[in-house]
Amino acid sequence: MTDVLLQMTDIQKSFPGVHALDNACLEVKKGEVHGLVGENGAGKSTLMKILTGIYKRDSGSIKFRGKEIHVNNTRESQQLGIGIIHQEINLMPHLTVAENIFIGKEPMKGLFLDKKKANDDAKKMLNALNIDIDPAIPTGQLTVAKQQMVEIVKALSYDSELLVMDEPTSSLTENEIEELFKIIRNLKARGHGIIYISHRLDELPIITDRVTVMRDGQYVGTVETAKVTKSEIISMMVGRTIYEEPKVKSTVPADAPIVLEARHLCGNNVKDVSFCLHKGEILGFAGLIGAGRTETMRALFGADPLDSGEIIVNAEPITVKSPNDAISHGIGYLSEDRKGFGLAIGLAVRDNSVMANLDAFLKGPFTNDPKIDRTTIDYVEKINIKTPSVSQLVVNLSGGNQQKIVVAKWLIRNSDVLIFDEPTRGIDVGAKQEIYKLMNELVAEGKSIIMISSELPELLRMSDRIIVMCEGCITGEMNIEDATQEKIMTLATSKM
């Protein structure tokens, strides 16, 4: 067993209200590229954060080069020889390649920086991997792919034996991916172990030796890549027992009118997206992170500019230049990031509930505070928001109740089309059920809902129809009767 580089066993990790990792395991050998896959929220990132010391494990063992390790921060893990290359580039764009590589351990000549040595050493390291980059130019002038290579060299400069690469290909072109794979093979030949996290399942057989699949914080299994097919991996990823009863049949009448139609929407990460929404329907949007679902909805809502495309509400084309336009046509958007975009959490419940419709609560030039309170109390009771009073600051409420306040905001504004972006993210199990119930009540009252969700059981339970997106495009659409987790996941990973 001398060739085992890293052995993580029975890792447990809980956050308040969430059991993030439950018996997670991972084993990486020397000279191996080990794929780590799973849906969003499967626990891959948490596991890597524990490995690199960002989080502390609750229990379990991590053996690196045969020795039990306890790291408290990224610096310690680096010194041990574990490097991580994050999905986002973490370089200082104004500093040169060499300066970035040697940040924190600059070669010195007496009291001064030894620029020449830094550049020479950087050049040597780059050459060793056949990377052609001038170490003296600022990293901000490099392409994303080259910057990523600098990140790799930077990680290696700590004598890392184990490299974690988180979605390294997500922003690369095909040629650049090929370059990256060459470097990875080179590292592999030199005996480094690599943990390769990717959503692009098609890459796995090209670059990985083995794959570990995670699901809902648990270890599902490790397989040799050459011996399995993509669909087998997918069924490992999604093969959970569903506790939620999925919806068996759409509850929307066949003749329900179309309330909202989008035609050929184009924008940032939105590529020719068309769909329609019926009255009383819950339309699910499935896809992985970065699939362009949020971007589509933000463009539709006027939060981000739309390059081209038509939006039709109740059979009439509308122009959406700002959220105000969309709102006046009865569209309400509930952001996935409630604290960032949905609520002013430093303000009271009542201030948030009427934020989108203050005009209806004026008496002459003044705000009609009794009416604001009355209406807010009505909705607090109607949708069961648990708050000691309407003057309570939103920051002191739980995630589920915060979400309900956003719902109340749009109901008070009389919105007919509600766009829920990850409606239950960060919400505990009990409150989730309440949000589901609320959504069902809303459609029963004739509202229509678009629901973006990364949780397959949630999509299958709530939606009447599901649209799947991948990298800015719609890759499939299915009625709930035909929808399965495997189908959705296949469509969500269909592009490369």
Add this chain to the structure above:
Amino acid sequence: MEKNKKFNFTKILAPIVLVLLYLFFSIFGRNFFSDDYLINILDGSYYIGFMAIGVTFVIITGGIDLSLGTTMMCAALLGGAAFNIWHWPMIWCLLLVVFVATAIGFLNGVLVAYLNLPPFIATLGTQMMGMGFGAILTRVQTMRYPTFGTPEGWFKNFFYKTTAGFPVGIFWLFGFFLIALILLSKTKFGRYTFAIGSNREAARLSGIKINPWLTGVYTFCGFCCGLAGIFYAAVYTSIIPSTGNGMELLGIAGVVIGGTSMAGGTGTLVGTLIGVYIMSVLKQGLMSMGLQSHWQTFFTGVVVIGAVLLDQYRLKQGAKVKK
């Protein structure tokens, strides 16, 4: 809840400090506990008070206005020029003061809201522009407003003190304070001021048109500087070109001492007014102890840092409770 208790404590801390300071100087200062000193405290507070009220709104939106002082002086200079050089009737001169300051405030608003300049930079620019503009237009001559007893001296009696010596300015400041209080707490303008400062993006996604409202806030602040200019002229009579630089910091210090967070989203006008009077009491009190004005500057600095440290402490406590 423990958190609410703490919150209330910091709320009443500023008034307590004000009372304690007043008592302290009454005991240790010479003749501090007297009408003369009380009137001095009030006199010095008018112009700072108006500026501080205006900039409270700006700071609640998460912005800053560094042009307060020079806007006030530029407007007062132009009003003085209208009186001295162009011989306008007094009432028109005063309206001009308010108009000029409001216009500069509007410019600040456009720069910050529509042209997306950081408030610090935009108002730093208009601060310098205002100072230069006033000096250019008056050809660097000191502008004198009419004094008591002169034909147009009514304005001093009207805004500053009656012939009998009663400080009427205090009614103007408190009257305007009440209007601002209603504006901030009871109108759409006030709600949106808080909404923008608390979470600008959430406000935008709620359909609030940020740009016009934010412009309005800066314009209102300019208007307040105009009022400050009138009261400065009424109290001090002479307006010297190329001054005003640094006075904005007195207004901002008042707001900060009053517990309004520079991060935006929270703030009270009551606190601002108390902050202004803490500075004023400090100034007169130290004087009554025979200490020069640079001691006042020094201690105001101490108070500002103390107030902000307290604010941070409170935020940290709040964050702890959240977890």
